[in-house]
Amino acid sequence: DAGVIQSPRHEVTEMGQEVTLRCKPISGHDYLFWYRQTMMRGLELLIYFNNNVPIDDSGMPEDRFSAKMPNASFSTLKIQPSEPRDSAVYFCASSSWTGRNTEAFFGQGTRLTVV
């Protein structure tokens, strides 16, 4: 497997524009996580899915953020409208639940810059 694949790797957009980040999890994994990382706030869990169903979106900062997982092999994180404070690295991760604090595999991240 190629691992978790995120696209794009880098995104520069203007304030007010819509941004869509994409993630392809590892085949067979039933959990998918979206994280945001900044120097100030560290690695924050935004939302996670189990079997394509959102389980906990309490980390989503505002209504401007939304995430979907239409099938087991694809997820999107959308920001509309984007703001400069959304600039961060966004990571997607997937895992296969075994009843333990499991091993998650992370993608390379999308570096988002909102100007």
Place this chain on the structure above:
Amino acid sequence: LAKTTQPISMDSYEGQEVNITCSHNNIATNDYITWYQQFPSQGPRFIIQGYKTKVTNEVASLFIPADRKSSTLSLPRVSLSDTAVYYCLVGGYNQGGKLIFGQGTELSVKP
């Protein structure tokens, strides 16, 4: 979720053994202890996981005392390439797969 506390930063020199301790006083009976490593510009990577006593793999060792209120990640003979942020996570069945990262420990290895 059990709260974890680890040093913000540590310095070491090449060839030394590095021990990073994580406190998790409120760990639950079903919780496991997991450590991740993150290099700059990369996502975190799983290193090691344990429940009690000692676990060793090709990368590190994890020491967990009997009361499980802390754990120590041991990196033998570190090199410059071990410079990274190391995260301690505690959780398991009760968290239903949820993974929460704390502030981590920034390890700097010097020549």
